[in-house]
Amino acid sequence: MSEPVTRSHVAPGPDAPKVVEVTELAMAFGGRSLFRGVTFDIRSGEVFVILGGSGCGKSTLLKLLIGLFPPTEGGIEVLGTAIVTAKDAEREAVLRRIGVMWQSGALFGSMTLLENVMLPLEAHTRMPEEARREAARIKLGMVGLGDAANRLPAEISGGMAKRAGIARAMALDPPLLFLDEPSAGLDPITSAGLDKLIQDLARDLGTTFVVVTHELQSILAIGDRCIMLDKEAQGVIATGIPRELRDTATHPTVRAFFRREAM
Amino acid sequence: MTAEAATTSAPSMTRDGTRLIFVGRLDAAAAADLWRKAEVAKEAHGALELDLAGVETLDTNGAALLIHAGGTDPRTTGASPAVAAVLARAVAAAGTPGPAATAGTGFAPLTSIGAAAFDFGREVGSGLAFVGEAAVTIASYLMRPRGVRLGDLLRHLDEAGTRAFGLCVLLGSLLGLILAFQFSVPMRQFGAEIFIPRLVGIALLRELGPLMAGIILSGRTGSAYAAEIGTMTVNEEVDALRIMGINPMRMLVLPRLLTGMLVMPVLSLLFTLAGLVGMGAVMTGLGYPPSATINQLSGSLTLGDMVGGLGKAATFGFAIAGIGCRAGLTAGRGPQAVGDAATSAVVGGIVAIVMLDGIFAILFFRLGW
Numbered sequence A: 001m002s003e004p005v006t007r008s009h010v011a012p013g014p015d016a017p018k019v020v021e022v023t024e025l026a027m028a029f030g031g032r033s034l035f036r037g038v039t040f041d042i043r044s045g046e047v048f049v050i051l052g053g054s055g056c057g058k059s060t061l062l063k064l065l066i067g068l069f070p071p072t073e074g075g076i077e078v079l080g081t082a083i084v085t086a087k088d089a090e091r092e093a094v095l096r097r098i099g100v101m102w103q104s105g106a107l108f109g110s111m112t113l114l115e116n117v118m119l120p121l122e123a124h125t126r127m128p129e130e131a132r133r134e135a136a137r138i139k140l141g142m143v144g145l146g147d148a149a150n151r152l153p154a155e156i157s158g159g160m161a162k163r164a165g166i167a168r169a170m171a172l173d174p175p176l177l178f179l180d181e182p183s184a185g186l187d188p189i190t191s192a193g194l195d196k197l198i199q200d201l202a203r204d205l206g207t208t209f210v211v212v213t214h215e216l217q218s219i220l221a222i223g224d225r226c227i228m229l230d231k232e233a234q235g236v237i238a239t240g241i242p243r244e245l246r247d248t249a250t251h252p253t254v255r256a257f258f259r260r261e262a263m
Numbered sequence B: 001m002t003a004e005a006a007t008t009s010a011p012s013m014t015r016d017g018t019r020l021i022f023v024g025r026l027d028a029a030a031a032a033d034l035w036r037k038a039e040v041a042k043e044a045h046g047a048l049e050l051d052l053a054g055v056e057t058l059d060t061n062g063a064a065l066l067i068h069a070g071g072t073d074p075r076t077t078g079a080s081p082a083v084a085a086v087l088a089r090a091v092a093a094a095g096t097p098g099p100a101a102t103a104g105t106g107f108a109p110l111t112s113i114g115a116a117a118f119d120f121g122r123e124v125g126s127g128l129a130f131v132g133e134a135a136v137t138i139a140s141y142l143m144r145p146r147g148v149r150l151g152d153l154l155r156h157l158d159e160a161g162t163r164a165f166g167l168c169v170l171l172g173s174l175l176g177l178i179l180a181f182q183f184s185v186p187m188r189q190f191g192a193e194i195f196i197p198r199l200v201g202i203a204l205l206r207e208l209g210p211l212m213a214g215i216i217l218s219g220r221t222g223s224a225y226a227a228e229i230g231t232m233t234v235n236e237e238v239d240a241l242r243i244m245g246i247n248p249m250r251m252l253v254l255p256r257l258l259t260g261m262l263v264m265p266v267l268s269l270l271f272t273l274a275g276l277v278g279m280g281a282v283m284t285g286l287g288y289p290p291s292a293t294i295n296q297l298s299g300s301l302t303l304g305d306m307v308g309g310l311g312k313a314a315t316f317g318f319a320i321a322g323i324g325c326r327a328g329l330t331a332g333r334g335p336q337a338v339g340d341a342a343t344s345a346v347v348g349g350i351v352a353i354v355m356l357d358g359i360f361a362i363l364f365f366r367l368g369w
Helices: A058-065 A088-095 A113-124 A129-142 A158-169 A188-205 A216-222 A242-248 A252-258 B028-045 B060-070 B081-094 B108-143 B150-160 B162-189 B193-234 B237-243 B248-285 B290-300 B303-329 B335-367
Strands: A018-029 A032-043 A047-052 A073-078 A098-101 A176-180 A208-212 A225-230 A235-240 B012-016 B019-026 B049-058
Touching (some): A032 A225, A058 A176, A058 A208, A129 B028, A129 B081, A188 B081, A225 A242, A225 A252, A235 A242, A242 A252, B019 B060, B049 B081, B060 B081, B108 B248, B150 B162, B150 B193, B193 B237, B193 B290, B193 B303, B193 B335, B248 B290
Parallel strands (some): A047 A225
Antiparallel strands (some): A018 A073
C-alpha cells in the first residue's frame, strides 16, 4: 500500500516528556464492561491515534481523557494533573490548556465562525477585542476558512464545521489537542488537507494531538503511535507505530483492520 | 501551542531606532499586555523591523501581535527556526482572503423598508398557500378518510386535549372569579349585582372562553408542533418523507390540524364552564343562591352564543395548529432554527386568533348574532 500523504512531521523520541499517562483504565456502563486494563502514555509533540472499530469505546476513552466523566477504575494524568481525582480548580486549569474538536464541530449556532473562535479568547485572556479578532482570523486562515469568518455554522458544510471546530480548539494555543473523528464523512481531498494541517501544526507549533479515528488513510498519514481498541477483547489489542502494525501485526483483528479485510 | 518552555522571562517590547525588540514568551498574555504599545509604535514610526532574537517561544496569539506590530509581511531578524516557522504560518494565514465585503445597497433605511415589505409580502403569500394546501388536504381526507394513523391522532388528542384539561379548569375558574369580583363593584352602585352572571356568561361563552383556550393551546401545543416538526426538518426527516413519496402535509400536518379543530371546542367549553363555576362561587359569597345565578344564565345565554363560540374555537384550533406546523416545516438549519420556529408559532398563533376574533366580532355584528 502506498503512503497516502507524505509525512512532514517527525515523531518525537522516547525521551520526550509525557503529557498523558493512562493506567489500568476500565469503563463499564450499567454493569456492561466496555474496556478494562487500558494502559498507555502520550509524549509531548506526537500525534497519537486511538483507533478501533465502531462501538469499541474510542470516543468514550477520549471523553474520559478530558475528564467529562470518571472511569470505573484506573488513573488518568493529563499535563501532570490526575484528572480523575483533581479538585474543580485544578481540573479547570488543565481544561484551559487543552483543546477539543468534537465530532460534529459543536459550533454555537448563533455565532459566526469568527465569534466562535473568539469566544475562548474572550473568556480566558485579557486580549483587547481587536487582538482577539486578529488572532481568531489567523486561526481560521490556518484551517482555510479565512473567507468564511462571517458565516454562521448553519451556512457551512460538515467539513468546514470540522475545520472551524479545530480553529476554535486552537484558540488558546493549547499544548494538547484532542480530535474526535476529524476525517469522518469528509471527501478524500478535504480529509487529506486536514491530515496535512495536523502534521504541520504538530511540526511547527509542537502541539500534541490525540486523534480518535477509524479512517485508515488518516491513521497511516498522521499517526506517530497508536493504540487499537477492540470490542470483543474489551481492551487494547495493539500498540505501536501504525505503519509497522500494518506490515507486521499478527493479531487477526489488527491485520484485518489494516488490510481492510472482512473477518 | 508551543512546547512547554523551560525558561520564561516576562514578555517585553522596546524600540531601538528602527527596530522593535521583542523578548520572552509571546503568547495570549503577551498579546494582551503589548497590543496597545505595538499599535502606538506602529502609528508613530510605521511598520518597523522586528528583532526576535530574544523571543523564547511564539504561539499563534503571539504571532498576531507581531503581525499587528510589523504588518502582514513583517521584516524580522534573529528569529529561531521554531519562531520563524510559527510566524510564517501565521503570516500565511493572515494573508488568506477575508470575508467578501457586502456590496453597497444604496440608501440603507429605504433598502430595509423595501426588504421588509418584500419579506412580509412573500410571507403572506406563502401563508395563504399553506392555508390552501391544508384546506385541500382536509377536504381530500374527508372525501377519502385514509392516510391518518389512528394511533397518531389519539396521541395528539391526548397531548393537546386531555393533558390541558387541568390548566383550563384552573385558569377558567380563576378568570370567572376575577371577572365577577371586578363587575361586582360598579354593579353594586346601581343595585344590579344580580346581572353579573349575564355579563360574565356572555363574555366567557362568546369571547373569553375561545380566546383564552386558544392562548393555552398556542403556548402548549402550537409551540410543541413547531419544535417537533422543526427538529424533523433540521434532521432532514421531512425531506426523507418527500423522497419516499409521502406527503408531509398528510402525514405530519393533517393529524395535527384535525386535533386542533377537535380539541379547541372542548377546551373552550371546559374553560367557560369552569369560569361560570368560579363566578357562581363569587355570587354565592355575595349572598345570591345558586338557583338565582342559574336562572340569570339560562335567561341570557342562547344556543346561538354557544354555537358561535364553539365555531370560533374550531377555527382558532385550525389556525394555531396550522401556524405551528408551518413554522416547523419552514424551519432553517441548526438548533437555533427550532427555537425560532417555536417562538414564531406562539407569537403567530396568538396574533392570528386575536385577528380572527376581530373578524368574527364584525361578522357576528353584521349578522345580528
